[in-house]
Amino acid sequence: MDTNTADKLHHNIACSFCGLCCDDLTVQVENSQLRITDNGCDLCQAGFSEPLPPTAAVNRQPQINGHSCSLDDALARSAGLLRDSRQPLFGGLGTDVAGARATLQLADRIGAIVDHMNSAAMMRNILAVQDSGWMTTTLTEVRNHVDLMVVFGNGIAERTPRFYERFFNNAESMFGHDTRQRELVLIGASNDNELVQNSSRITRFPCAPEQLGTIAMALRSLVNGKSLQTENIAGIPQSQLLELVQRLRDARYSVVTWNSSELDFPHAELTVQACCELVKDINIESRCSALPLGGSNGDHTFAQVATWQTGYASRFSLASRKPHFDPLLFDGERLLSEQEADLLLWISAFDTRRKPPLSAVPAIVLGRAGMQCETSPEVFIPVATPGIDHSGHIFRCDSIAVLPLQSLRASGLLSVAAILQAITEHL
Amino acid sequence: MLIKLTAGTVYDPANGVDGEVRDIYIRDNHIVGTPSADEKIDTEYDLRGKVVMAGAIDLHTHIGGGKVNIARTLLPEFCRSEPGENDTRPRSGCSRATPSTLLAGYRYAEMGYTSAFEPAVLPVNARQAHMEMADTPILDTGGYAMLGNDDFLLRMLSTGAEQQLINDYVAWILHATQCVGIKVVNPGGISAFKFNQRKLDLDETTPYYNVTPRSIVSRLSQALYELGIPHPLHVHASNLGVPGNFRTTLDTMEAAAGLPLHLTHIQFHSYGTEGDHRFSSAAAEIAEAINANHNISADVGQIMFGQTVTLSADTMHQHANHQHAHPNKWVCTDIECEGGCGVVPFRYRDKNFVNAMQWAIGLEIFLMVDDPWRVFLTTDHPNGAPFTSYPHLMRLLMDRSFREEMLLQIHPEVAAHSRLAGLTREYTLYEMAIMTRAGPARILGLKDRGHLATGAVADIAVYNVDKNRQRMFECPAYVFKSGELVVRDGDIWNVVRGNTHVVRPEFDSGIEKSLSDYFDRYHSIRIQNFRISDDEMANHIGSPVMVTDCIARSNR
Numbered sequence: 001m002d003t004n005t006a007d008k009l010h011h012n013i014a015c016s017f018c019g020l021c022c023d024d025l026t027v028q029v030e031n032s033q034l035r036i037t038d039n040g041c042d043l044c045q046a047g048f049s050e051p052l053p054p055t056a057a058v059n060r061q062p063q064i065n066g067h068s069c070s071l072d073d074a075l076a077r078s079a080g081l082l083r084d085s086r087q088p089l090f091g092g093l094g095t096d097v098a099g100a101r102a103t104l105q106l107a108d109r110i111g112a113i114v115d116h117m118n119s120a121a122m123m124r125n126i127l128a129v130q131d132s133g134w135m136t137t138t139l140t141e142v143r144n145h146v147d148l149m150v151v152f153g154n155g156i157a158e159r160t161p162r163f164y165e166r167f168f169n170n171a172e173s174m175f176g177h178d179t180r181q182r183e184l185v186l187i188g189a190s191n192d193n194e195l196v197q198n199s200s201r202i203t204r205f206p207c208a209p210e211q212l213g214t215i216a217m218a219l220r221s222l223v224n225g226k227s228l229q230t231e232n233i234a235g236i237p238q239s240q241l242l243e244l245v246q247r248l249r250d251a252r253y254s255v256v257t258w259n260s261s262e263l264d265f266p267h268a269e270l271t272v273q274a275c276c277e278l279v280k281d282i283n284i285e286s287r288c289s290a291l292p293l294g295g296s297n298g299d300h301t302f303a304q305v306a307t308w309q310t311g312y313a314s315r316f317s318l319a320s321r322k323p324h325f326d327p328l329l330f331d332g333e334r335l336l337s338e339q340e341a342d343l344l345l346w347i348s349a350f351d352t353r354r355k356p357p358l359s360a361v362p363a364i365v366l367g368r369a370g371m372q373c374e375t376s377p378e379v380f381i382p383v384a385t386p387g388i389d390h391s392g393h394i395f396r397c398d399s400i401a402v403l404p405l406q407s408l409r410a411s412g413l414l415s416v417a418a419i420l421q422a423i424t425e426h427l
Numbered sequence: 428m429l430i431k432l433t434a435g436t437v438y439d440p441a442n443g444v445d446g447e448v449r450d451i452y453i454r455d456n457h458i459v460g461t462p463s464a465d466e467k468i469d470t471e472y473d474l475r476g477k478v479v480m481a482g483a484i485d486l487h488t489h490i491g492g493g494k495v496n497i498a499r500t501l502l503p504e505f506c507r508s509e510p511g512e513n514d515t516r517p518r519s520g521c522s523r524a525t526p527s528t529l530l531a532g533y534r535y536a537e538m539g540y541t542s543a544f545e546p547a548v549l550p551v552n553a554r555q556a557h558m559e560m561a562d563t564p565i566l567d568t569g570g571y572a573m574l575g576n577d578d579f580l581l582r583m584l585s586t587g588a589e590q591q592l593i594n595d596y597v598a599w600i601l602h603a604t605q606c607v608g609i610k611v612v613n614p615g616g617i618s619a620f621k622f623n624q625r626k627l628d629l630d631e632t633t634p635y636y637n638v639t640p641r642s643i644v645s646r647l648s649q650a651l652y653e654l655g656i657p658h659p660l661h662v663h664a665s666n667l668g669v670p671g672n673f674r675t676t677l678d679t680m681e682a683a684a685g686l687p688l689h690l691t692h693i694q695f696h697s698y699g700t701e702g703d704h705r706f707s708s709a710a711a712e713i714a715e716a717i718n719a720n721h722n723i724s725a726d727v728g729q730i731m732f733g734q735t736v737t738l739s740a741d742t743m744h745q746h747a748n749h750q751h752a753h754p755n756k757w758v759c760t761d762i763e764c765e766g767g768c769g770v771v772p773f774r775y776r777d778k779n780f781v782n783a784m785q786w787a788i789g790l791e792i793f794l795m796v797d798d799p800w801r802v803f804l805t806t807d808h809p810n811g812a813p814f815t816s817y818p819h820l821m822r823l824l825m826d827r828s829f830r831e832e833m834l835l836q837i838h839p840e841v842a843a844h845s846r847l848a849g850l851t852r853e854y855t856l857y858e859m860a861i862m863t864r865a866g867p868a869r870i871l872g873l874k875d876r877g878h879l880a881t882g883a884v885a886d887i888a889v890y891n892v893d894k895n896r897q898r899m900f901e902c903p904a905y906v907f908k909s910g911e912l913v914v915r916d917g918d919i920w921n922v923v924r925g926n927t928h929v930v931r932p933e934f935d936s937g938i939e940k941s942l943s944d945y946f947d948r949y950h951s952i953r954i955q956n957f958r959i960s961d962d963e964m965a966n967h968i969g970s971p972v973m974v975t976d977c978i979a980r981s982n983r
Contacts, residue, residue, distance in 0.1 A: 012953045012955045012956060023952050023953050023956045024953055097558060097967075098967065101562070105518075126500060129500055129501055129756075129758065130500070130501065130502075130756075132756045133501055133756040133758045134758055135746075135759045135760070136758070136759075136760045136761075137762075138760070139763075140551075140764050140949070140951045141621070141761045141762070143951060144578075144764055144949060145761075145764075167951070172948060172949075173949070174582075174949050175635060252622075252623075283746070286623055287620075287621065287623045289760075289761055304493075304555065305558075307499050307500055308495070308496055308499070308527065308528045308558075308559045308562060309518075309527055309528060309529060310521070311499050311503070311505075311520070311525070311527050312499075312503065312506065313500065318519055321512075321514075321519050322512065322519050322520075322521055323519055323520070323521050325503055325506065325507070391967065392967065393558075395555075399496070400493055400549070400551055400552050400555075400762055400763060401551055401552070401763070401951065402552075402554035402555050402558070403952065403956055404956055404963065
């Protein structure tokens with residue numbers, strides 16, 4: 001990071017508000033107010049520019065049952081609740097690497113169940129990998145190699161806004177390819193074509209999200225030389241799918257992408273798996289790679305740290321002195337609605353809108369300063385946001401690059417890691 | 428704090444000490460000379476009848492970086508079936524082949540290991556590798572950055588860049604990634620796979636760049652020599668696992684043209700094509716070449732029977748081998764125009780001819796390479812077997828009758844097709860201390876590790892003597908890390924944090940300008956965010972750096 005303190009302009013800043021983690025931002029800071037002046041997108045602008053509440057505001061103060069209190073009282077009360085809990089759940093978990101490490105250390109010590117707020121989306125990919133694996137690629141590979149990209153779903157522009165700009169419409173590739181010749185196939189209800197520079201090279205196959213898996217499976221069968229007994233697959237003539245199969249075979253380096261967070265229907269992991277198996281089978285003869293996109297609120301970060309420390313990304317329990325994974329049993333929302341957990345520790349350091357689910361279970365909330373919970377939790381502690389209020393690390397959606405996050409202002413707020421450490425000391 | 432280790436039987440090959448009864452003194456973190464009579468000994472350990480060695484060093488073990496996490500994600504059953512159960516360990520964990528980082532640290536220390544090196548650090552993924560190693564307690568760690576399939580180097584080679592420029596790039600990578608060495612995996616082959624090429628021999632040219640693997644090995648080994656990096660180029664040669672590949676391995680040795688070269692998991696590269704199965708041992712040819720060429724060193728990559736997972740940057744061969752996946756699921760990933768990663772679970776079967784031969788080939792290499800300073804004990808964890816099988820491997824090497832007993836239990840044709848039965852050599856404790864302590868320290872340039880003389884860091888393992896060497900090495904009486912008692916009777920006693928070994932070769936920083944432009948044009952992260960600073964290592968990643976000296980040499 002380069003900092004020009006005179007006009008408070010920070011260059012080469014990484015963003016933590018979507019899975020692309022673009023690190024080419026220029027951020028202007030004036031009186032603790034941040035603004036992206038270069039290379040921002042809507043998501044990033046919103047994340048960085050959310051105002052810090054005034055020091056005296058109630059949601060910048062620690063609270064017990066909705067009443068402002070000292071930090072020490074909030075920490076002591078939190079420690080007391082954790083000590084007395086028989087089945088604590090650590091949820092939310094929107095934090096950076098240091099926050100994830102501190103979360104897991106505390107969870108291991110007191111025997112908590114651990115579930116990230118984005119687990120439902122994460123599990124769609126993870127269950128597919130656990131069952132049959134996949135062949136994937138990463139962002140720089142796409143930027144330089146791709147000549148045919150197939151998008152399954154409602155488009156990737158909404159949740160990863162700069163994807164096309166940075167990785168598809170890039171001016172030049174390492175290998176001297178004319179990037180304007182790149183072809184895009186949109187399967188689903190995508191509007192991404194508006195963002196692609198040469199719309200004549202776009203093919204669209206509109207369909208409902210629930211039909212994506214059928215189409216992927218049909219493509220896979222055709223790749224393997226099987227004949228289908230029906231003329232239409234999810235409303236698409238078989239001849240058109242055959243044509244697409246030929247394009248996939250002929251491509252130098254095709255990429256199949258989706259965002260699991262939008263595949264919000266039962267057993268969507270089978271749709272993911274169908275895409276993955278399609279990719280694998282194309283590779284018998286030519287090259288094709290999957291690129292699972294998406295991510296927010298430190299989900300990839302938490303998944304990576306938890307996986308190296310416990311073997312599992314999310315939805316596991318540390319209650320029995322060994323990690324125990326169960327994607328159904330340890331679904332946090334289910335545990336809360338069934339009141340199988342008796343205490344919730346909710347962490348959301350990036351996003352004031354990601355509040356704990358409403359439930360009868362008492363909660364300790366470590367929320368980005370400014371978060372306004374619907375009902376007052378037992379304890380609320382405002383926390384610093386990584387990459388804004390303190391430095392740290394975040395994982396990109398391809399889980400390969402780990403970007404350093406910088407401290408851009410002095411808010412006086414403590415990081416999640418620091419607060420969890422302090423709670424541990426009160427235990 | 429002054430500690431006295433009294434009257435242990437010391438094996439310290441770096442200082443020529445072969446089983447002599449000696450006292451050792453530790454002051455704070457280091458071994459010191461005999462203190463004056465008026466100095467107070469704070470703690471004394473009576474080591475009469477016990478064997479004392481330096482803490483062991485594993486120079487090739489996959490304990491950090493994205494590939495292990497991919498394997499953990501792919502194989503939750505490893506965690507489920509092998510939970511870590513030991514109440515003396517402060518944190519929970521699971522799995523043997525893909526142990527969670529905390530458990531890996533405990534288990535290494537529980538065998539008397541105090542340092543371990545991750546051999547496959549992708550530069551773009553170096554932060555994660557260091558984070559995982561920082562979360563591997565007790566051990567000092569280090570990484571080898573992978574080059575030789577990265578666009579920048581291949582581009583330089585294809586345009587005939589001067590050696591000086593290559594040296595600058597190699598040095599810059601070592602600084603930026605906080606690594607201690609350079610590894611090349613299937614030189615050029617991982618890149619070629621991205622252009623849909625499925626095979627690349629040492630003298631074939633890569634697609635797009637038109638460079639040969641031979642030139643990659645030769646230019647990189649030259650760079651390391653001139654930069655004065657202690658550890659030679661760490662080479663995972665072309666044609667891994669392919670029957671007949673021993674010729675490629677011999678040719679790769681030749682590509683170094685007399686410069687130091689380390690061939691890793693050489694067992695996987697020592698296969699012939701003789702016999703009914705068209706698969707045979709070429710261990711004799713390989714061992715002979717190592718014996719004859721003093722610039723060559725190797726670690727073995729011994730396989731053990733049972734379930735494990737293979738993980739390698741060599742996507743070309745991992746993809747080719749995916750039909751052997753057991754259980755039947757696997758991952759291959761192309762990474763950042765830099766490298767790749769293939770994860771294929773595998774079960775080595777003792778009644779399978781090829782697997783049983785692999786086992787025999789590894790042992791043959793151990794037993795036929797004369798110089799224990801140039802052959803290292805590894806299983807290429809977890810590719811050949813989890814590192815927890817080291818004590819069993821030590822017994823196989825130190826106990827001929829045990830080895831022959833094992834040979835009788837495996838595929839019956841192996842005894843007839845390998846020289847193993849005729850190899851009478853038994854490794855001594857002194858040789859074992861070379862292969863697992865003094866040797867790795869020397870080849871990594873670590874002057875204060877792997878030995879027990881005054882000034883060494885007090886990384887010390889103490890074993891109860893047991894004729895069953897497996898039992899002996901899997902349960903040390905005491906292990907000290909930097910002078911702190913960390914293991915007692917094979918159990919974790921106290922947990923300390925480790926540091927990271929790095930090298931800092933000198934280079935012309937002018938290279939940064941072209942790299943910065945290159946990153947902006949083609950990569951997905953900025954160069955400023957690619958480099959890892961010392962402050963980041965110490966305060967955020969959690970493993971402060973320790974610098975090993977490089978002494979630059981002029982061109983040969």
